[in-house]
Amino acid sequence: MISVIMPLYNNEKYVIEAIKSVINQTYKDWELIIINDASTDNSKFVVQNFLEKEKDNRIVFIDLKENKGVSFARNLGMKKAKGEYISFLDSDDLWDKNFLNELYRKIKETNGKLVYSKFAYFYNGDNIKINKAVMREGKIDKFIVKKKCRYETEYPFHICAILVKKSLIETYKIKFPEEQNLFEDGLFLSKLICITDIVSVNKVLMYYRQHQTSITHKKYTKKEYLQELLFLERLLDFTKIYNIYFYNIVYKYYIYRVYRVILIILKKDKIESSIKLINKYNNILNFFIRDDYYKWNDRLKCRMILLNSKILLKVLKYF
Incomplete structure (x- = not known):
């Protein structure tokens, strides 16, 4: 089984679309753990109404009474996960219907513990921009590259475009840092590729929704x-x-x-x-x-x- 972890905070507009992209997967042996992080909009009620109609017992809804942040929500989801493998999907992003199937097949073929796919940025309407980063495989030394006597990181993956074996996370006690609100995904992924090779599926299977408030549009402070x-x-x-x-x-x-x-x-x-x-x-x-x-x-x-x-x-x- 694959456990899909979805943190939810104030995303009433897009969350059902994200949930449907899990329900529509061609790979069917999954559970979806949705953690509502004390949303102040109608996210909770939108999801509860949808789940009452859908009646899919593979979906678990956890309602936090206090806002704890995305890292806490993901860590809680990992604790609750029953699957052999874990994947993450944010409540405004989408998967291709073959996402889980393709990544699961790749991890089995390679006898690996960590796999990722290509992803694309998508904006309003059908405006899609494929992430052009070079697809690399291996451990972290393959992703910190030397360019003109300078070190740079080239991470072609996204936290919502990976599949990881749960036992790997448990053995090395890897969590999302709850006191950080930036680079928490990078730290989680970097720790994983320090201890195991990551393999790739060279297909766009995840869509990363872009808003004007997205971190990619911000200037760092x-x-x-x-x-x-x-x-x-x-x-x-x-x-x-x-x-x-x-x-x-x-x-x-x-x-x-x-x-x-x-x-x-x-x-x-x-x-x-x-x-x-x-x-x-x-x-x-x-x-x-x-x-x-x-x-x-x-x-x-x-x-x-x-x-x-x-x-x-x-x-x-x-x-």
């Missing part, structure tokens, strides 16, 4: 950039325990992102915030300037940052 560093720090802690081989790879990327985040915040004209971060991450920045792996001009800028001079920092933000 200082707080959100710092959440990225927190995500990487937690991933480093995980690799140190479960896969030391990948620790150095993640650490290289982390060092570079510390430098880049400070530079970005500086360029947003936040001198005082930058000075605090320079002091906090001084040791990391000193590692960065001594490693000739990184571009010389980045290391030169970092040296200027480390001087921690307000005048230099004001100049540096224009370069």
Whole structure:
């Protein structure tokens, strides 16, 4: 059986469409766990009315009395899950009718524990944009790539386009971080690909609905950039325990992102915030300037940052 976990919060407009995309799956041995995270709109009643008419005993509805956040809802769903495999679908996104069938078949063919499909962004009407990221397979070292002496992550997957063996999550105690509201999906997925290979189905089988409020339309704030560093720090802690081989790879990327985040915040004209971060991450920045792996001009800028001079920092933000 596959357990499908669907967090729900204030999504009365689209949730039934998402539920129907699970009901219409060609693979039938599933359960759907819907966790209503104390919605303040009519989501709860819309779903309850639909379920009364549908009478599908494969669907479980959990109604939280207090808003706990999407990570809590997903973690609760994983605790309640009875299936051998777990998948996630957000209450405004959609699956192709063959999503579960294709991913389940792939995981069985490869004797794997983690699989993903391609996904597409979709907007109002029939406006669909396929995610063009290169489909990769393997562990995390295949997804942190070196480009022009810089490390970048290239994750072609989406949390709602994966199928994972539940025992893998349980063995390594992998959860969504409930105190984070950004990069929580990335941390969950990154931990998984530190401990097992991910395989792919090269078909668009998941549709990621886009709104004007979607994270892809937002400009990051200082707080959100710092959440990225927190995500990487937690991933480093995980690799140190479960896969030391990948620790150095993640650490290289982390060092570079510390430098880049400070530079970005500086360029947003936040001198005082930058000075605090320079002091906090001084040791990391000193590692960065001594490693000739990184571009010389980045290391030169970092040296200027480390001087921690307000005048230099004001100049540096224009370069």
